[in-house]
Amino acid sequence: MKPFFQVKHPEEVIQLIAALPALGSETVSLRESLNRVLSAPIHSPEDLPHFHRATMDGYAVRARDTFGASESIPALLTLAGEIAMGQSARWPVNPGQCLRIATGGMLPPGADAVAMIEYTQVLDPGTIEIFKSVSPGDHLIRVGEDLKQGQPVFPAGHRLRPQDLGLLAGVGIRQAPVFRQPRVAIISTGDEIVPIDREPAPGFVRDINAYTLPALVEKSGGIPFFLGLTRDSREDLKEKCREGLERADVVLISGGSSVGTRDFTLEVIESFPASRILAHGIAISPGKPTILARIGEKVLWGLPGHTASAMVVFSVFVKPCLHRLEGADPVKINPGLQARLTRNLASAQGRDDYIRVALQAGPQGWEAEPILGQSGLISTLVRSDGLVRIDRFTEGKEKGEWVEVVLF
Amino acid sequence: MKPFFQVKHPEEVIQLIAALPALGSETVSLRESLNRVLSAPIHSPEDLPHFHRATMDGYAVRARDTFGASESIPALLTLAGEIAMGQSARWPVNPGQCLRIATGGMLPPGADAVAMIEYTQVLDPGTIEIFKSVSPGDHLIRVGEDLKQGQPVFPAGHRLRPQDLGLLAGVGIRQAPVFRQPRVAIISTGDEIVPIDREPAPGFVRDINAYTLPALVEKSGGIPFFLGLTRDSREDLKEKCREGLERADVVLISGGSSVGTRDFTLEVIESFPASRILAHGIAISPGKPTILARIGEKVLWGLPGHTASAMVVFSVFVKPCLHRLEGADPVKINPGLQARLTRNLASAQGRDDYIRVALQAGPQGWEAEPILGQSGLISTLVRSDGLVRIDRFTEGKEKGEWVEVVLF
Numbered sequence: 148m149k150p151f152f153q154v155k156h157p158e159e160v161i162q163l164i165a166a167l168p169a170l171g172s173e174t175v176s177l178r179e180s181l182n183r184v185l186s187a188p189i190h191s192p193e194d195l196p197h198f199h200r201a202t203m204d205g206y207a208v209r210a211r212d213t214f215g216a217s218e219s220i221p222a223l224l225t226l227a228g229e230i231a232m233g234q235s236a237r238w239p240v241n242p243g244q245c246l247r248i249a250t251g252g253m254l255p256p257g258a259d260a261v262a263m264i265e266y267t268q269v270l271d272p273g274t275i276e277i278f279k280s281v282s283p284g285d286h287l288i289r290v291g292e293d294l295k296q297g298q299p300v301f302p303a304g305h306r307l308r309p310q311d312l313g314l315l316a317g318v319g320i321r322q323a324p325v326f327r328q329p330r331v332a333i334i335s336t337g338d339e340i341v342p343i344d345r346e347p348a349p350g351f352v353r354d355i356n357a358y359t360l361p362a363l364v365e366k367s368g369g370i371p372f373f374l375g376l377t378r379d380s381r382e383d384l385k386e387k388c389r390e391g392l393e394r395a396d397v398v399l400i401s402g403g404s405s406v407g408t409r410d411f412t413l414e415v416i417e418s419f420p421a422s423r424i425l426a427h428g429i430a431i432s433p434g435k436p437t438i439l440a441r442i443g444e445k446v447l448w449g450l451p452g453h454t455a456s457a458m459v460v461f462s463v464f465v466k467p468c469l470h471r472l473e474g475a476d477p478v479k480i481n482p483g484l485q486a487r488l489t490r491n492l493a494s495a496q497g498r499d500d501y502i503r504v505a506l507q508a509g510p511q512g513w514e515a516e517p518i519l520g521q522s523g524l525i526s527t528l529v530r531s532d533g534l535v536r537i538d539r540f541t542e543g544k545e546k547g548e549w550v551e552v553v554l555f
Numbered sequence: 556m557k558p559f560f561q562v563k564h565p566e567e568v569i570q571l572i573a574a575l576p577a578l579g580s581e582t583v584s585l586r587e588s589l590n591r592v593l594s595a596p597i598h599s600p601e602d603l604p605h606f607h608r609a610t611m612d613g614y615a616v617r618a619r620d621t622f623g624a625s626e627s628i629p630a631l632l633t634l635a636g637e638i639a640m641g642q643s644a645r646w647p648v649n650p651g652q653c654l655r656i657a658t659g660g661m662l663p664p665g666a667d668a669v670a671m672i673e674y675t676q677v678l679d680p681g682t683i684e685i686f687k688s689v690s691p692g693d694h695l696i697r698v699g700e701d702l703k704q705g706q707p708v709f710p711a712g713h714r715l716r717p718q719d720l721g722l723l724a725g726v727g728i729r730q731a732p733v734f735r736q737p738r739v740a741i742i743s744t745g746d747e748i749v750p751i752d753r754e755p756a757p758g759f760v761r762d763i764n765a766y767t768l769p770a771l772v773e774k775s776g777g778i779p780f781f782l783g784l785t786r787d788s789r790e791d792l793k794e795k796c797r798e799g800l801e802r803a804d805v806v807l808i809s810g811g812s813s814v815g816t817r818d819f820t821l822e823v824i825e826s827f828p829a830s831r832i833l834a835h836g837i838a839i840s841p842g843k844p845t846i847l848a849r850i851g852e853k854v855l856w857g858l859p860g861h862t863a864s865a866m867v868v869f870s871v872f873v874k875p876c877l878h879r880l881e882g883a884d885p886v887k888i889n890p891g892l893q894a895r896l897t898r899n900l901a902s903a904q905g906r907d908d909y910i911r912v913a914l915q916a917g918p919q920g921w922e923a924e925p926i927l928g929q930s931g932l933i934s935t936l937v938r939s940d941g942l943v944r945i946d947r948f949t950e951g952k953e954k955g956e957w958v959e960v961v962l963f
Contacts, residue, residue, distance in 0.1 A: 339641035
C-alpha cells in the first residue's frame, strides 16, 4: 500500500473546506425554501405592519383621556363605534371618544393607545368606563415596528426556518434566492462487499455504506444518489467516478477495506486531468485513511470503508463541506453541543481521537456517556448520538468536564 | 364571544395527546425509511458478522504461539499464505503458522487472534517475526458480536437514524414496517387576512400562517397541505373543514383574530356529527384561545391567529401530537434542551408563560437569552430559537438558573 503522502491535521482540513466556493444560486418559491440557504441578503420591501395594529381586545383611545383613571375614579369615554377586522378605520377618535377594537385591528386616526377590555366596563350603550390609565403606544404595534421598509431582514448564508418564512410572507416576498443544494454521488468499493439483497458468503459483508451515507447526505441538506458498488476493477471505478463527476457536485467513494482497493481510489482520482489531492490521510482516529481531492470544480472524498469510520469522517468533515458548498457561513460550520462527560476518557497523544457518546438530558444540561466496546461494531454506533473529540495535545478528559459533542 | 368552557392546564392537554392512538402502519423500503418510526419491533434475522472478522491489518495467528514474544525475543512463525478480501479462508492456521490478513478479512480456522502489522517484521519470505504477544480474541470481531440471530434490534416506536439504517442493511433487512406520517390539512381564517401575493389594504395583513404552519408540520415529520383561506362565511369554513377531514389525519385551523371568527371555528367543529371538544382554551400565555377536538378518528386544532401564538401552541402541543400519531413513544414526546438563563425572568402566576429565547453556546452548555420586546412582533420570533416555560406555580426564574427550552 502506498504511504499517506499528505497527512493533514483536522484544522487544516476544515480550513480547506472553508475555502471552497459555494455552488451557484437559484430562485425557489417561498413554500420550497424551508431549510435552504439564502444566496443574497434580503431587505424588506415595505413596512411591517403597514398600519398601527392593536395587540389586545379593547378600546382605541387617546391616551391622555385616560390619565389618572383608576378603579375608584374611572375615565368616562363616549363610544363612537367599532372597528371591524379587515377594515380601514374610517372614523377618527376625537377627544373624549373611544372605538371598540379587537386584537389585530387598525388603530383609527387620533387614537394612540388601546385600553384593555379587562379594565373597562360598559356604563350604557354609548359610554365606557376606563379603570386604568394607558400611555401612548400601549397595546399596539406601530407602523414598521416589526420591520421598516429597506431594513435588512436576513444576510446571505442564512438557512431559512419556519419563522423566517413567516417574516418573508409578512412582507409579501414570494420567492427566495438560495444556493443550490449539493448533489452527492455515492460509490461503494470493496472486494468483500455485496449488495444487501444478496446473501453474503463467508468472508463477504453487505454494503452498509450504501444506506448510511445517503441518509447522512440527506440530513445534511444534500441530494444523494447511489451509483452502485464496484469491485475488483480499476476501470469500473473510474467509469463510475466519471459518471459521478458529471452528474454531481460531490463524489463520495467509500473504500473497501482491502489494501488493493485503497490504492485503486487514489490512482483513479489522480488519473483525471485537473485533479488535485488536498489531503491523503487525516490525523484522526478513526478515519485516518481519508482522501480529499478536487477534480476541476468538483469535490471528491475517499472515505474509509468501515461504517463507523466513514460516519466519523462524514460528521466531522463531509457535513461541514456540504454546508459550505450550500453557502452556509464557514465560521459557523458544525457547531457542537456542550455536554458533561459521565466518566474519564483516556486518549493517545499525537492525533485527534473521536469517541462515540450517547447523550442524555441531565438536570444541568446534556450528559455525554462514552460508549465502550469494540470500535469496529455497528451496534455501538446505534447506541451513540455523536462524538467527543479529544485533541492531539491532550491525554484525556475527566469525568464532569464540559466537552463538545459533534452530532451524527 | 363565547367564554372558554373547557380551559385545560398544559399537563392535561399533553395527557390527552399521549392517549391518542397511532395511525396505521405501512411498509417502506430501507432507502425511504430515514426519520420514520417503526411500527413493530425488529429482530436480527442473522448473526452480524457471520464470520470472525479481523479489525486490523496483520497476521492471523494462534495466540498461544505468540505468548512471551517481545522486542528482544520475537516469536517466529511460518507464513502459510494470505487471505484475500472477500474470500472464505481456505487454509487453516496450523501450530507455528500464520496467514497475512487485512482489516475486514475472515479469520481462518485455527486462528484465534490477529497480530498487528506494526509489531511484526518479515524475516525472510516464509518467516514472520512477532514482537508482541496477543491474547485470544485480540483485533477481531467474533461471529454475532455486533448482533446475534434473533436478538432485538429496535423496539416499535423507534425513529430511524442513518446509523440505524446501517445496522438494518448489515443484516439484510430491505424493508421496514413504519407508522404512517400524519397528513395535515391547514386552513387559514380571518376577515383581515389576504393571500401573500395580494397587496393588503390598510387594516389587512398577509397570511403568514399559511407559510409557517406547513413548514412546522414538515419539520415535525408530517405531510402538510394548505387548503386555503376562508373569510366571512361559516359555510366556507365548514366546507374546507369537511375537505380537510376527508383528506387528512389532522386539521389545523389558524383562527383570525376577529371575535366573530373565533366563534365560527367552535361552531363549525361542533356542527360535525361525532365531534368532541377536548379542550377549549389552554392556561398558557401566549396561546390561550386554542381548541383541541376529535371528529371521529381525526384530530382538529383551532390555533390562535397570531403567528407568534400559533408557533408557541404548535411547538408545545401540535408537534408532540404529530409525533404521537406517528407512533413515537409518548413519554419521550418533545424533550426540551437544558440551558442557563442569561437574565432574570418575571412571570405571572396562575398560568404557564412561554418566553422566547435565543440559544447560544456557552463554555458550559447552552445559554438562553430572553428576547425582549413586543410579544406580538414576528421579528422577535425570528431572533429566537425556542421557548422557556415558566410554570404557573412560579413567579419567575433567576439569571444562571437551568431551564428547559422547547425548540421551535
